[in-house]
Amino acid sequence: MHVLFYLPVVTPWWFDAIVAPIIRIMARDAKVSVLVPPMWRGTGIGAGQLARCADLETVDWYILDGEDHPRLRTSAADEADLIALVNDIGADLTLCRSADLATPALFPGIVRFIMEGAAPPFATDPATVWLPDTLFDHAMMPPIEPAARARIDALFRPWWDDAHARFGPPDRDAFLARAGLPQGRKLIGLPLEYEHEEMFFAQHYSFPSNIALIDEIADRIDDDTILAVTNHPLNEVHCDNAPLHAAIATHGGKVRMVPAIDGPGGATMKLARYCDGMIVGNSKSFGGCAFFGTPMLRLSRFRTGGWMNAYDAFDPFAAAIDAGTARAADPADALSWFALHLIDHVFDPATPGLTAADLIDRVANSVNEARWQAGAARLPRLPLRAAA
Numbered sequence: 435m436h437v438l439f440y441l442p443v444v445t446p447w448w449f450d451a452i453v454a455p456i457i458r459i460m461a462r463d464a465k466v467s468v469l470v471p472p473m474w475r476g477t478g479i480g481a482g483q484l485a486r487c488a489d490l491e492t493v494d495w496y497i498l499d500g501e502d503h504p505r506l507r508t509s510a511a512d513e514a515d516l517i518a519l520v521n522d523i524g525a526d527l528t529l530c531r532s533a534d535l536a537t538p539a540l541f542p543g544i545v546r547f548i549m550e551g552a553a554p555p556f557a558t559d560p561a562t563v564w565l566p567d568t569l570f571d572h573a574m575m576p577p578i579e580p581a582a583r584a585r586i587d588a589l590f591r592p593w594w595d596d597a598h599a600r601f602g603p604p605d606r607d608a609f610l611a612r613a614g615l616p617q618g619r620k621l622i623g624l625p626l627e628y629e630h631e632e633m634f635f636a637q638h639y640s641f642p643s644n645i646a647l648i649d650e651i652a653d654r655i656d657d658d659t660i661l662a663v664t665n666h667p668l669n670e671v672h673c674d675n676a677p678l679h680a681a682i683a684t685h686g687g688k689v690r691m692v693p694a695i696d697g698p699g700g701a702t703m704k705l706a707r708y709c710d711g712m713i714v715g716n717s718k719s720f721g722g723c724a725f726f727g728t729p730m731l732r733l734s735r736f737r738t739g740g741w742m743n744a745y746d747a748f749d750p751f752a753a754a755i756d757a758g759t760a761r762a763a764d765p766a767d768a769l770s771w772f773a774l775h776l777i778d779h780v781f782d783p784a785t786p787g788l789t790a791a792d793l794i795d796r797v798a799n800s801v802n803e804a805r806w807q808a809g810a811a812r813l814p815r816l817p818l819r820a821a822a
Contacts, residue, residue: 435463435464435465435526435527435790435794436464436465436466436467436523436524436525436526436527437460437464437465437466437467437525437526437527437528437529437790438466438467438468438469438520438523438525438527438528438529438541438543439453439456439457439466439467439468439469439470439528439529439530439531440469440520440528440529440530440531440532440537440538440541441453441468441469441470441471441479441530441531441532442470442471442477442478442498442506442507442510442531442532442533442534442634443477443507443531443532443533443632443634443635444470444477444478444479444531445476445477445632446473446479446480446482446483448531449470449479449483450483450486451560451561451783452548452561452563452783453531453548454483454486454487455783455784456529456548456783456793457487457490457493458490459783459788459789459790459793460790460793461490461492461493462789462790463789463790463791464790465492465494466490466492466493466494467493467494467495467496467523467525468493468494468495468496469496469498469516469519469520470495470496470497470498471497471498471499471503471504471506471507472497472498472499472503474503474504474507475504475507475631475632476630476631476632477507477632477634478503494523496519498516506534506537507533507534507634508533508534508634508637509534509536509537510534510537511534511536511537511539511540513537516537517537517540520540520541520542521542524542524543525541525542525543526543526544527543527544527545527546527794527797528541528543528544528545528546529546529547529548529565530545530546530547530548531547531548532547533569533634533635533637533638535568535569544797545567546565546566546567546797547565547566547567547568547569548563548565549563549564549565549566549569550562550563550718551563551564551775551776551779551780551781552718552721553718553721553772553775553776553780554699554702554703554706554718554719554721554722554725554819555597555601555703555706555721555722555725555818555819555820556593556597556721556772556776556817556818556819557699557817557818557819558776558780559782561782561783561784562780562781562782563780563781563783564775564779564780564781564796565793565796565797568736569635569638569716569736570638570716570734570736571736571737571738572716572718572720572732572734572736572737572738572739572742573720573724573738573739573741573742573763573771574737574738574739575739575741575767575770575771575774576774576800576801577800577801578770578774578801582801582803583770585803585806586770586773586774586777586778586803586806587766587769587770587773589773589777589806589810590769590772590773590776590777590810591769593776593813594769594772594773597725597818600818601707601818604707604708606708609704609707609708610708612695613662613690613692613693613695613701613704613705614690614692614693615660615662615690615692616660619658619659619660620658620659620660620710620755620756621659621660621662621705621708621709621710622651622655622659622660622661622662622709622710622711622712622713622752622755623662623664623702623705623706623709623711623712623713623728624647624648624651624661624662624663624664624712624713625663625664625666625702625705625712625714625717625719626644626647626663626664626665626666626669626678627639627644627666627715627716627717628666628668628669629643629644629666629669629673630668630669630672630673635716638716638734638735638736639715639716640715640733640734640735641715641733644678645677645678645681647715647733648661648663648681648682648685648689649681649685651713651748652685652688652689654748654749654752655688655752656756657688659688659752660688660689660690661685661688661689661690662690662692662705662709663682663689663690663691663692664691664692664701664702664705665678665691666717667694667698667699670694678691679691692704692705695820696819696820697819697820698819699719699819699820700819700820701820702719702722702819702820703722703818703819703820704820705722706719706722706723706725706726706728707722707726707728709728710729710755710760711728711729711730711731711751711754711755711760712728712729712730712731713730713731713733713748713751714730714731714732714733714734715732715733715734716734716736720732720738720742720744721772723742723744723762723763724742724763724768724771724772725768725772727762727763727765727768728762728763729743729745729751729754729755729760729761729762730742730744730745730762730763731744731745731746731747731748731751732744732745732746733746739767739771741763741764741767741768741771742763743761743762743763743764745760745761774801776809776813777805777806777809777810777813778801778802778805778806778809779796779800780809781793781796781809782812785808785812
């Protein structure tokens with residue numbers, strides 16, 4: 435087995451915490467090649483990352499440091515030299531940390547992406563990941579036999595019931611007061627996307643900016659509706675939010691920013707619980723809609739699992755909210771999706787004893803009951819975002 439790591443948008447933290455451990459696992463039993471650019475706009479790796487991998491003597495490293503290496507972050511599909519190199523390497527499996535779909539589609543063998551394992555409102559470790567075949571197909575349910583589904587549902591049920599219990603009885607009035615939102619108005623939630631310069635996945639957003647999205651929705655809601663916005667936690671840390679707040683202010687109270695509640699992501703999960711409907715792009719915040727049964731409008735070029743019953747256009751979504759008939763995720767399917775994702779699909783690269791065969795099995799088999807006991811053992815008491 436020859437495994438290629440194609441990493442044009444890996445960040446140094448991602449490389450150290452997630453990708454390097456996977457490289458080490460694969461290198462024990464497989465031939466490994468790594469294609470990665472030098473640092474630029476927060477992505478790529480530097481001398482420190484390479485030094486910490488100096489003992490991996492059997493790994494072939496290709497530092498893509500040509501003058502046009504910044505283009506790798508968006509699309510390198512027309513980079514003939516790169517494609518020729520990848521074909522020369524001829525890997526059986528490519529694991530990508532890439533914001534570009536067109537280039538990996540030209541690679542030989544099987545291609546998978548290394549993506550965050552987050553599933554709000556469950557607060558998974560930031561180093562947990564999974565290996566889907568694309569970037570943002572959310573809530574897709576893999577084929578599973580009814581008997582196996584019943585078994586994983588039963589295995590996950592204690593965490594599911596415990597999570598709902600820890601959120602406690604709903605108290606919308608208390609949330610509105612805490613969030614500074616008026617009572618007696620319809621509430622549409624809008625969690626914003628990350629907009630820092632390192633976020634090359636932004637090329638897949640449906641709007642050119644968070645401000646453009648807010649302006650579009652604000653112009654389409656009626657005076658009985660509030661658009662309640664939550665900022666991405668990393669925007670708060672790394673970005674200048676003054677233009678965002680100024681743009682919100684132009685809408686004269688029709689748009690409100692919900693302040694941080696109960697830690698990173700907490701305000702979004704509270705909002706997902708109490709809003710009349712939520713608008714989601716490629717954000718993992720869709721998990722809050724699945725968990726709480728909140729109607730959702732998905733504005734994305736990617737697929738959404740049918741069991742989410744998501745809307746894909748604003749007008750029918752808004753009309754259904756007005757009529758009180760908005761559809762939401764099927765709760766039985768929601769339980770099964772969270773169970774499969776958290777127990778079967780997600781893994782921690784630092785897990786002792788994890789082998790190349792284990793990782794290759796995750797690529798080959800979207801469901802494998804042999805993974806379930808170990809997967810469940812990682813979840814003794816999953817923390818929650820914004821519980822209670």
